[in-house]
Amino acid sequence: MNVQARHTADATTVEEGLAIQEAQSAYDGDFATQTAMQNTLLTPRFYTTDFDELDAIDVSPVREDWDKLMERMRSDPNKGHFRKTEDWDTVDWEGMDPELKAEALDFLISSCTAEFSGCVLYKEMKRRGTNKDIKELFSYMSRDEARHAGFINDALREAGVAVNLGFLTKQKKYTYFRPKFIYYATYLSEKIGYARYITIYRHLEAHPEHRFHPIFKWFKEWCNDEFAHGEAFALLMRTDPKITGSFVNKLWIRFFLTAVYSTMWIRDHARPRFHEALGVDIDWYDMEVFAKTNAIARQVFPVEIDIDNPRFAAGCRRLERASRDIDAARARGGIAGLAGRAGGMARAAAAFLSIYTMSVRRNAVPDSPRMEPAY
Ligand SMILES: [Fe+2]
Numbered sequence: 457m458n459v460q461a462r463h464t465a466d467a468t469t470v471e472e473g474l475a476i477q478e479a480q481s482a483y484d485g486d487f488a489t490q491t492a493m494q495n496t497l498l499t500p501r502f503y504t505t506d507f508d509e510l511d512a513i514d515v516s517p518v519r520e521d522w523d524k525l526m527e528r529m530r531s532d533p534n535k536g537h538f539r540k541t542e543d544w545d546t547v548d549w550e551g552m553d554p555e556l557k558a559e560a561l562d563f564l565i566s567s568c569t570a571e572f573s574g575c576v577l578y579k580e581m582k583r584r585g586t587n588k589d590i591k592e593l594f595s596y597m598s599r600d601e602a603r604h605a606g607f608i609n610d611a612l613r614e615a616g617v618a619v620n621l622g623f624l625t626k627q628k629k630y631t632y633f634r635p636k637f638i639y640y641a642t643y644l645s646e647k648i649g650y651a652r653y654i655t656i657y658r659h660l661e662a663h664p665e666h667r668f669h670p671i672f673k674w675f676k677e678w679c680n681d682e683f684a685h686g687e688a689f690a691l692l693m694r695t696d697p698k699i700t701g702s703f704v705n706k707l708w709i710r711f712f713l714t715a716v717y718s719t720m721w722i723r724d725h726a727r728p729r730f731h732e733a734l735g736v737d738i739d740w741y742d743m744e745v746f747a748k749t750n751a752i753a754r755q756v757f758p759v760e761i762d763i764d765n766p767r768f769a770a771g772c773r774r775l776e777r778a779s780r781d782i783d784a785a786r787a788r789g790g791i792a793g794l795a796g797r798a799g800g801m802a803r804a805a806a807a808f809l810s811i812y813t814m815s816v817r818r819n820a821v822p823d824s825p826r827m828e829p830a831y
């Protein structure tokens with residue numbers, strides 16, 4: 457395969473997409489890779505799981521919906537989409553306000569890492585699987601995520617930084633999650649990814665003067681991929697009623713909702729200049745994304761976080777302040793820094809608990825989870 461002549465957008469398999477990225481990485485520096493290597497509670501992680509258990513899933517209970525979804529993924533509507541075209545405007549990275557530049561790069565690097573995190577997990581399932589249905593699903597999803605990560609890396613290269621994806625695969629720490637935790641976490645991250653991308657896309661459609669980077673023009677097709685990936689996890693969860701229905705698992709779902717929502721709040725609020733440039737009020741944006749995600753997740757989750765309860769936003773703000781104080785204490789170092797970190801973590805834990813223990817809204821889950829992107 458002549459990888460130089462090809463682009464990740466056209467890659468039809470994850471292996472091909474990654475080989476193209478690998479060939480380009482010879483020219484990449486390591487600032488972005490080091491950022492992507494970070495493992496904190498707030499940075500995107502890589503996951504591994506019990507692949508045999510996942511492989512043993514029988515999709516017969518959802519066969520009809522499953523086949524429709526596979527047919528769509530097989531038809532590959534976004535092949536060739538994730539590449540620069542004449543719609544790609546030049547970005548003046550050099551002339552950009554330094555704070556905005558730092559936050560925009562941080563956004564791109566963390567998005568690239570998150571896309572790639574899905575890619576490596578899905579690719580591994582594809583590689584190890586023996587179940588025809590599971591192998592097929594994970595080959596399409598890893599293909600898509602390799603394109604997404606590759607496209608963001610193209611954007612990063614223009615700024616002189618890019619993530620070395622091959623290095624990351626080998627060197628980044630992997631966190632083990634049982635399959636059911638993978639379902640909750642990955643389902644939510646795919647659906648929240650859809651909600652985030654479509655909300656920005658619609659906002660910039662109405663306010664194109666705020667589109668300071670061309671990549672946002674690609675978000676519509678992009679978020680449809682993420683939506684479809686989320687649909688697949690919704691179907692996987694529906695193969696066994698216990699996964700979302702048992703008492704203990706409902707507590708886990710609440711835990712993952714709290715973790716995913718509060719992490720997003722903290723990360724977004726750490727990028728004030730980026731959102732200012734987009735003309736987006738961060739509080740509004742985050743609440744909008746949570747509302748959309750809540751509405752979508754009713755297809756499969758029997759409980760949802762009551763984001764209108766004032767305790768929710770108050771808890772997120774407390775977490776945000778605690779997180780900022782932890783960072784400041786870490787930077788200070790020494791005994792005072794250590795004490796500051798411990799205090800910050802205790803406050804963060806209390807704030808997290810105050811969200812987690814709010815009374816939840818209960819949903820009657822529909823018979824068929826299938827949904828179309830509606831925003
Ligand atoms: Fe993606």
Ligand SMILES: [Fe+2]
Nearest residue numbers: 574646682685
């Ligand atoms: Fe995805």
